[in-house]
Amino acid sequence: MCLAQFQSSSGERSPNDMPANIKELFGTWFIGVVVGTVIIAVTSPLFLRSYAPLTVDSVRQVYTLSQTPRYRWRSEGYADSVIGPLGMPGRSDLPATKTDTLRVALWGDSQTEGVAVSDADKIYAQCERQSVERFTGDEFKQMVVLPFARSGEDAHDWVPQMSRIDEHLTVDVHVFFIAELVDLAAANQSRSNVQANNTKFAYSNYAPAFVIQAARNLFTTGDGAQPRRLRFSLGPTQTVSAPPPRKELTHDQITKVDWQTSIHAITGGTTKPVVIVYGPVVPSIVSGTVVAIDEHANEFERIKQAAFSNGVVVVDVRDDLLDAAGRGNWPHGFHNGQFGSGHLNKIGNEIVARGILRGVKQVMRRTDQGSN
């Protein structure tokens, strides 16, 4: 039998002698550390996301990403986004108001924000492109979409912003893309105002992303929000489950939401028509199994009823998402993430954009009928 023979210390060669001169040693290592760090600093944008400061936008009165020509996203998807005025991801400028365009404000969370895909593939850009490609010569105008969606936001954040946007900008329709119904449930909650001229994460103005990432890994745990605690006590340790993320409501809690009030709070925040596009993460792959059923399907039916009675157009893109996955084009996930999980990719954005166009079309038809 050919089993291993003992080899002393892996046949390893010990490194050569250390430089005898201590000054030379420190000199060599000092230069090495500087050069090594410079190499990391220069190459890190290829593999590390940006950390950008959040500033309070004077119009929206919420924290938004500061304007930058290049906001990198690397871990799930790989894209560089422009962050334009009013914290709009993907738009470098605020288009001037024209009579022959239809201006849509797009609200949502990170699914709608879409920093994981390039600007040309973001939902807002696909809406504008599709409005030209699909509706030319139709009764509809070319759409200009203002992407106001921001990671972590929900109706609780959108409602007050809508009225401010209505005050300062021309918007014809407000569109909400909802991936999690709980985002709508927060519409009627009270909120505290942010301090103007405040900046969050200002350190990202000064510290490079690789330093921030390293510090986050060293000093925080989980999603980067919990400070890391070292444990030197003896085991066994009791496994303490982390507190649920802010958005997570239990199934029971969701069934108790008063959707009428929530939808009413949304429509109360604007005088413009509202469209809700619903596209949860379906199908998803959970522990190796495809889950094609939306666990909140019943709640969505209740929302549809509430929306109908409040004059809100609701578009359901679940079937389109399922069809796409059925054809092998998974709408969620990326090669550097996991298909059937996480954020919308280019295909998913295209489906949602089609849904938005359907919704806007319905709204405009209604408006036309009303004016006739």
Next chain:
Amino acid sequence: MLFTQLEFPIFFAIILIAAWLSRGRTLRNTLLLVASYYFYAHWDYRFCVLLMLSTAVDFVVAKQIHRSENEVFRRRMLLISLVINLGMLGYFKYCDFFIASARPLLQACGLSGETLGIILPVGISFFTFQTLSYTIDVYRRKLAPTNSLLDFALFVAFFPQLVAGPIVRARELLPQLAAVPKFSRRRMYGGAQQMLRGAAKKILIADRLGEMVDVVFAGPELYSGLTIWIAVIAYAGQIYYDFAGYSDIAIGAAKMLGYRFPANFRHPYLATSMGDFWHRWHMTLSRWLRDYVYVSLGGNRNGHWQTYRNLLLTMTLGGLWHGAAWTFLLWGLWHGISLAIEKAGATTKRMPRLLGWVMTMFIVLVGWILFRCAGDLPQATAMIQQMATFSKGIAWYPPLAIGAIAVMVLEHLAWRTPLRKAMRLPSDRWYSPIATTILLWALVIYAPQQFSPFVYFQF
């Protein structure tokens, strides 16, 4: 405490300084023993009793064996050690497996057949093998027992190798523990570099590969044949870099403390035959199996058929050592059959090296599928079918996993070139500080925010 957890460098730095400051062997070894028990108790203090029991039994038994000339008595003593050590291993590791496997029979006899939910003490497979080797060596009169309980207890519990090897033999470590090691800047630097390399293997390569492996092996039927091929190669890389990374950290830590451990890996995926593979893979386990199982069974002394039988038995037991599941047993049997066929002459030895390498890698990869699908044989066979037919499904090509596979290939190829020396980052080369800095930054940037255990901890 994991080597890649932030607590470990702090713990290790304190112990390293204290060890080199402590005067005299007794003080030094006491300090290291206390540190080793703390290291183990950090996971679960209750199981320190097992360490103590194993230490006490083999210390006493070995002395008795050595003193006696009565062969029957010596055998009885050896049997006591075997029964206690293997009994402990059997209870904690295999009890639930046997109950689950025999459930229909137990239920037919009117018993519930419910498993006991026994917690597997970390490192039990390693430290029991280590103490057994000591007693067997004393029994075979290859080793004189130590008179120092302190040294022996430290040999059993020494923290760098306690939970996942390398399986160090008493005759390698005990003589080193019997003296105070001499401080050497060269060894300190070499040890630190080896620890750094080990951490890089685990965090930068194995964990990246593991992200893909976990997803695909959770539902392989969803993915295309090509994606499964990549995932299986990724698993081969993950398990190698995970365990080799752990071994490097263990060997490096011991080196910094002044002790020398045997190597555990020698680029196994360069093997051109199965025999060659086992010369390169988990070398301290394979030599243990060779010396204490294969040789004890008769080795190749009693003709061809006995040799084949012994190979099959040794490798099957080796498979079962890895885990309590039928697929581990099958994995061992698969390797045993391959080795037996190779031994029989219809082998890769007479083949061109490239063909030998392809065949060896094929056998190894199929083996890894059995290994990873622990307990799920239908899944393993379905995966092999999908790979053979390049079935349709989700075509998922994660760039980080593919990049890590590329690194694995390049690293294996470079090992046969002069780059091999450069990769050890010798202290007198200009590029070593630069490469060390880059590695340290990369480790901190990719440090796991979540608990990311070593694969071999479960064994």
